[in-house]
Amino acid sequence: MRRLLVAAGVTALALAGTAAPAAAAPAPGGAGLGDRYFPDYGNGGYDVSHYDIRLRYYPGEDRLTGTTTILATATSDLSSFDLDFILDTESVLVNNRPAGFARQGDHELVVTPSRTLSEGQAMTIVVQYSGVPSTKVAAGYTAWIRTPDGALAVGEPEEAWWWFPSNDHPSDKATFDVSVAVPDGVEVISNGVQPRNPTQELLGWTRWYWRSAQPQATYLASLAIGQYDITRDVTPDGIPVINAYSTSLPPAYDAAARASVERTAEIVAWESSVFGPWPFEAQGGVVAPPDTLGFALENQTRPNYSAAFFRAGANPYVIVHENAHQWFGDAVSVGQWRDIWLNEGFSSYAEWLWSEKQGEGTTDEIFDYLYAAEPAQFWTVPPGDPGAPRLFNGAVYDRGAMTLHRLRKLIGDDDFFTLLRTWVKRHRYDDATTARFIALAENISGRSLDDFFQTWLYTPAKPALAAAARSAAAPGVAPRSWAAIDGVHQLVREN
Template sequence: MRRLLVATLATALTLAGGALPAQAAPTPGGAGLGDDYFPDYGNSGYDVSHYDVRLRYYPGEDRLTGTTTILAAATQDLSSFHLDFVLDVASVKVNNRPATFTREGDHELVVTPPRAVTQGQTMTVVVQYSGVPSNKVAAGYTAWTRTADGALAVGQPEIAWWWFPSNDHPSDKATFDVSVAVPDGVEVLSNGVMPRNPTQDILGWKRWSWRSLHPQATYLAFLAIGQYEITRDTTAGGQQVINAYSELLPQDFEDAAKASVERTAEVVDWGSSIFGPYPFEAQGGVVGPPGALGFALETQTRSVYSSGFFRSGANMSVVVHENAHQWFGDSVSVERWKEIWLNEGFASYAEWLWSEEQGEGTTQEIFDYLYATQPADFWTIAPGDPGAAEIFSGAVYDRGAMTLHQLRLAIGDDDFFELLRTWAAEHKDGDANTAEFIALAEKVSGQQLDELFQDWLYTPSKPAVEGVSALARKAAPKAPKSWAKIQQNHEMLHAH
């Protein structure tokens, strides 16, 4: 019937002396989303809604085989499109038809489907692949970490390339199913809930399955594979709380790690009282083997910690930092990497708030100490636009937190905490930018705040403050009790 209608319309136009309008030919999707700092990260032309990642991992060889199924919708008429990926690809299918594929650059897989995908059309992309991730180098390094008993896929801003093909940019979030088969006796941790207990197959392998029910940025998806002790609990609201500790941890590290990470549910409850309802379906943490990582990362629902955070005892500050990210960075993600202070400044300020709650130093004391003691080069980095090489600079964390403290002083506690809750609620499961935060701050407070944000976020020099306290005026003020732990955390967090 549709063909008949088109033919009839064409005949009528011809008889009337007219012609059918010419249709534009499908065009390739872009190799990148034009991010200010990482222009070739992510890809244009489509939007992903779900990843199904099904893997088999051989720890002795560090070899991975897998099939990832991507559900997406075209945002233009596509003749081809890009995926970010570095492993060896055996085949690609688009809507059940074999597609051709080529390599471009160090992390681009260019897929050409046998038929163009029209704007608005859904597409199912199935990629089969294999490889040794620790042997693959892209962006100048290997993000995959091989350990003595397995591997860690944890990193920022790049990690997905080494274990699943993706549209790798935080502005394109999706839900996930991750399923990994490993030899019996090996454990696998990932994001979200465990919908069923690990299942045994006839070959002596066990398959672990994880499901993320809320949209998630690709860099926040993680794997921890190896020998882990897993603890499980359920919150009063019925959420799974799953923590895991490498069995390679020395006893003193293990004790300190458990004394910290096992309090995750307490920290989440505290955060909920300040930032609004916890945005996800599960919670917990993973502590990797000694020496495997030099940082912690706020992997969605279940943060991953270097064991080094616990070398001198329990460390609640880092647990607070990573769990504050569940609101600021995970649920509300950055539109572009230049906006990263919206992640790190907020999580750092949460550490200050926890310090005040625990009676180990007020937010004002911490601000004053930082203001008095930071070296001159600290102030030359503007956290609102630090540059690609400085996205993990101390200024992004600490001056970002100082910006929030100055905002709090300017608008008052009632408006400040209403602002944080409103920001988390309005952008839940989405992404946002600094301009939107400033606009919301001005709306909530009824004040014009451009000068404050210009001074603290965008000026590469030390801002002046009114009424500086006696502590801030001292040449060598005494640090609040909490500062040593916060400083240790930030030295490690900056390292990644």
């Protein structure tokens, strides 16, 4: 604010002839947050602090009924606001009063409260709904995955719409309580910790409870419902570790999955030594039934894994990748979806670091292999702005990781690893952008890095390397086990 100092007499004269400006009339909240790739994702006019999601699921019918209570604050004077949601809405209350609601487009629910909302006013929004999620199509597909014994709510960038109303963009994080009633003998796995044990709700029904105590992006909220074997442990510093394995996994897959996922606490302890303290209240993982999930996703505290990752044996690299996301993507989320390399490039580079630690290929060897082996088409995708259709293109992962490796070579190990830890510490539980990362890198290194990042992130061509920058690795020859690693890594690239 700039203050204007004037003489008392002049001030009095001015005030005498000047009317106070009229307050702006309440207006609809925006039907989107202006994301460059997905402009109608998320909603304007309010900020969410908490979701309480209370559901009942009928596996035989794939039918869901529920009530979600949203705690939020108006960020402008509102005559109406939007929620991202596609199930059949039965009623909406805003601050204990019935509100009007109407469907608009393929995923917008426009809510008109009985009284306008003022900027700064607390909002309690209660939505009752039902539907068969697997029959609902939005953004051209169905994110809800029906399985032989239940369902999976796992997807990116759209996933929340199929099971709870939300402000669906990573820039509006909130805490979560999720409770789901299912028939006895069916398990429910979600994020965070279990604040209470499953309880008998009605004859033949059991209710499961989960809580995410740290802010979480809506797409990172997940559900796995069905027949699962759940294991529980505690890390040496007291963090609960909860893993779940579909009981329909073939024995070979099951053994390989356990030999991988049960190493989560070990892998997280190593990643904590590199990236900084573990940012959440729990750890773990979920392995889906075969032939259901086609990718792995970094759901907060509890990634979900396709069984296919373990078809050839144990695969610790996917565990490294998805748990690195807990720092890069979950604790620090993208401010815009165009910044997705901040998630995927960083988690891919964590795999390189793990490979080096395990003696299975150094980071230099992996860089040289990919630099020589990637086809011409690969280099046409700029990872810093790949475009919405190529959000999960291989270049976002591998060229993103290559960018980090070249940055490390340029600024040195001390500044590079200080940069990674400072990035997480500074933006933890918030969102951030590539521009902020570049600014921090320049501040820590004391270098101007605009040309470097322009070349590696935004130029649709293969960056040139000075001859001295290359190692003796033979072109196209994978370092040690990296060829086999990269074969299963193709699945990771989907999310």
